[in-house]
Amino acid sequence: MLDTAIRNAEIVTAADRYRAEIGIRDGRIVIIAEDVGPAHEEIDATGLLVLPGGIDAHVHLEQPQGGGVVMADGFESGTRSAAAGGTTTVMPFALQQRGQSLREAVTAYHKAAEGKCHTDISFHLIITDPTPQVLGQELPALVKDGYTSFKVFMTYDDMVLNDAQLLDVFDVARREKAMVMVHAEGYDAIKYMAKRLEEAGKTAPYYHAESRPQSVEREATHRAISHAELSDVPITIVHVSGRDPMEQIQWAKKRGMNVWAETCPQYIALVADDLKGLNMDFEGAKYVCSPPPRDLDSQKAIWEGLRDGTFDLFSSDHCPFRFEDAKGKDVAGARTSFRWVPNGIPGIEARLPILFSEGVSKGRIPIERFVALTSTNPAKLFGMYPRKGTIAVGSDADLTFWDPEREVTMSQSLHHHDCDYTPYEGMAIKGWPVRTILRGSTIFLDGEITGTPGQGAYLERGTSQAFGV
Secondary structure (H helix, E strand, C coil), X not given: CEEEEEEEEEEECCCCEEEEEEEEECCEEEEEECCCCCEEEEEECCCCEEEECEEEEEECCCCCCCCCCCCCCCHHHHHHHHHHCCEEEEEXXXXXXXXXXXXXXXXXXXXXXXXXCCCEECCEEECCCCCHHHHHHHHHHHHHCCCCEEEEECCCCCCECCHHHHHHHHHHHHHHCCEEEEXXXXXXXXXXXXXXXXXXXXXXXXXXXXXXXXXXHHHHHHHHHHHHHHHCCCEEECCCCCHHHHHHHHHHHHCCCCEEEEECCHHHHCCHHHHHCCCCCHHHHXXXXXXXXXXXXXXXXXXXXXXHCCCCEECCCECCCCCCCCCCCCCCCCCCCHHHXXXXXXXXXXXXXXXXXHHHHCCCCCHHXXXXXXXXXXXXXXXXXXXXXXXXXXXXXXXXXXXXXEEXXXXXXXXXXXXXXXXXXXXXXXXXXXXXXXXXXXXXXXXXXXXXCCCCCECCCCCCHHHCC
C-alpha cells in the first residue's frame, strides 16, 4: 500500500500541466495515474495546483560577517521560512574566510546546520583565498565529494578576487566540472564612487545605490564572461539587476557561450528610490543589497529576460539582518555612511509568492516557466535533477500546493524568518502556497509549520547539466 495518495491534483511541471493522482512511498513518487489505489494517507488537492517543491539556489544563512555583524537567520529559522514559502531545498554558502582551509570552512558549516533544517539543503562554496593548496588539493577533492558549485566575488574588501585569481579558479572549475557563480560588480569603480559620494556629504542609505550604478555591474559581467570564454568554463552570473548587465549575458548566449543567469525578487518588486526611506533617512537601510534595486525600466528589462530565456534561475539571495539589532543593521558606523550598512535583505519566504503573483497571476509568464525558473532549472544546473525539480516517478516527493486565487497582503506578521522586517511590506499578492511536502511529509500547512528541525537532509550533488552530462 502507498504511504500517501494525492487525489484530484492539477499537476504542473516545467514541461506540461495535467490532472492525475500522485502515489508516494518511502519519500519518493512511485506512481502517477488516474487512480493510484489505496494509501494510508489521502490528501485532496481539489482547487489547488500541485507544483514541484521550490529550490532556492542562492541563500545566505549563518554566514560569518565580521565586525560584530550577525545574520538574522540561521539554519533553523531560514529553512523554516523557506518551507512556509513553498521551498523544499535550500542552497546556502559555506564561506572560506581568508587564511582558512576550505575543508575547515565546510566542516564548520555542516556542524552549524546539523539537526536544524526543516528543508533539504546543499552547500555551494565561497572561494576567497585561492591558495595553491586550495586550488590544487582542497577544491578538487571537495568537488569529488559532491560540492559541485562555488561562488567568487569581484567586489568586497574581504572577498574580492583579482583577474589572475579568477582565471586560476575558472581553470580548476573547467578541469573538475564545477559550476562557478559570479558576483559581478567592479571593485575599484565602487570604491571610487563611494569615496566621491562621502566627500560630497552624501552618506544616507540611498547613496549605496548611487555608489553601485549599472555601469559597474555591466563592466564586471562582461569581464567575467570574457574570462569564462578564455577558460572555456560554464558560469552563472548571479543577482542580475537590470538591462545593462542583462545585455552582456544576451550577447554571450547569442554566441553560444555557456553562460547562465539569475535574478531575484528585489529586481522586480523594488526600485532604488525605496532606499530613500521616508525622507532620505535610515529607513532606507531596509532595502540595502548588492547590486541594488534599479528603476522601472530595469524592472521591465528583467521581465523581458524572465520571459525570453535570458534568465535561467529566480533565487532569493536571502541575506537577512535585523534592522533594530545593534549587531545587525545598526552596527557601529551604519548611521554614519551607507558603506557600513550590512548588505542584504530577507526574501526566502517571499520569493515564490512574488514571482507567482507578479508573473503568473498577472500573465507575464506561464506557470510552466515559473516552475522552470524556481525548481527545475536549479535542479539541473546544480546536479540534483531528476531527484529534485520535477514531479515524476522516481523523484523525491517534494511538492508545493498553490491556491492560485488566494489574495494576501505581504506582511512581516506572516513571515516565519527571524528577521524583524520584510522589504515587501504591504505588497498585494495573488496566489499563495498552502501546503509544502518534503519527501512525502507535510512540513507546512495553512500558515503553520508542521515539520520539525532535523527533518531536512543534506544532499550530495552530481555534475551540472551545463557540462553536457
